[in-house]
Amino acid sequence: FIVVLSSVKDIKEVVYFAENLLAQIRLPIEIEGGAVSVTTSMGVSLCPMDGDEGDDLLRCADLAMYHAKAEGRNNFQFYTREMNEKALAQLDIEKRLKVAIQKNCFELHYQPQIDMATGLVKGVEALIRWNDEGTYISPEKFIPIAEESGLMEQIGKWVIIQAISDAEKLNKVLPNSLTVAINLSASQFRDSDKLIQLIVDQLKYTGLNPDKIELELTESMLIGDLDLVVDTLNAIRALGITLAIDDFGTGYSSMSYLKNLPIDTLKIDRSFISDIGVDASDAAITVAIITLANELNMSVLAEGVETQDQMEFLEEHGCSAYQGYFYSKPLPLLAFCEYYEKQRESTSQGY
Numbered sequence: 373f374i375v376v377l378s379s380v381k382d383i384k385e386v387v388y389f390a391e392n393l394l395a396q397i398r399l400p401i402e403i404e405g406g407a408v409s410v411t412t413s414m415g416v417s418l419c420p421m422d423g424d425e426g427d428d429l430l431r432c433a434d435l436a437m438y439h440a441k442a443e444g445r446n447n448f449q450f451y452t453r454e455m456n457e458k459a460l461a462q463l464d465i466e467k468r469l470k471v472a473i474q475k476n477c478f479e480l481h482y483q484p485q486i487d488m489a490t491g492l493v494k495g496v497e498a499l500i501r502w503n504d505e506g507t508y509i510s511p512e513k514f515i516p517i518a519e520e521s522g523l524m525e526q527i528g529k530w531v532i533i534q535a536i537s538d539a540e541k542l543n544k545v546l547p548n549s550l551t552v553a554i555n556l557s558a559s560q561f562r563d564s565d566k567l568i569q570l571i572v573d574q575l576k577y578t579g580l581n582p583d584k585i586e587l588e589l590t591e592s593m594l595i596g597d598l599d600l601v602v603d604t605l606n607a608i609r610a611l612g613i614t615l616a617i618d619d620f621g622t623g624y625s626s627m628s629y630l631k632n633l634p635i636d637t638l639k640i641d642r643s644f645i646s647d648i649g650v651d652a653s654d655a656a657i658t659v660a661i662i663t664l665a666n667e668l669n670m671s672v673l674a675e676g677v678e679t680q681d682q683m684e685f686l687e688e689h690g691c692s693a694y695q696g697y698f699y700s701k702p703l704p705l706l707a708f709c710e711y712y713e714k715q716r717e718s719t720s721q722g723y
Contacts, residue, residue, distance in 0.1 A: 582612030642676025
């Protein structure tokens, strides 16, 4: 049998299709009162990497299929070693993610956000970490796979519950109130009714004031039906929660689109900040975003600030706040509280 997939944008689509097809074929079939299970071996070739003619692609897929048989059958293999290794690595992460969700192997670390005017911590961003048997796996590596495989709903729910719980603890034990920023996934934002109900339930359960929560969205999540997007954002803000656009400048960035959105904060992506002292274009873009935010009565926060020069450049051009390794790396909750107290004592003593 030959299956042709068209308009494939990412190899992950092929991986998930092949894995699902294998699973469906393995389902037992009842024949004359007995259950029969069938397994299959599949070979995958990709156009144009493995050829752009049907005969070439079929030959490569056929060779890959025999490789699958040699690997013990009941699996799929790509024609090229590189693609095969990449596919298997992604599949391995997906399987380990499912175990991680069951065993609750995730943690939230908190990175301070500093008010430019006062130099004090005004809030923190909650950043998920996957502790895989003592090794932390980067969110950039597993979040896209979680989205593709349908696991992000469970992970995103855990993040919101844990972050709101931690926010209640922070605002109870620290002398100054802090806002906790929570990143939303695309799947969470699409299912806005479930998202809002989850947040309402957690705020009620913890007793946390809604203005201590900020939700961060990416520009790509806001593309689509403008009226629906605005209605969703307004419903969230009606709870008393503030909204931020994360990694601003790397996505859609339509000025006409932005002016219609009820957004409180723009976050400048770290890719612009890293070279503002040496790259005139990055400096110009950074200043433009700051100016735009100020004109639209939004606050603006710079991500990835690592040096004194970067911080001073941002302060000079009217940036509201910043976060980054210049002040602190993301820290577990207790470590952040200890660090916060030390910094507050140092500031109050003048050094």
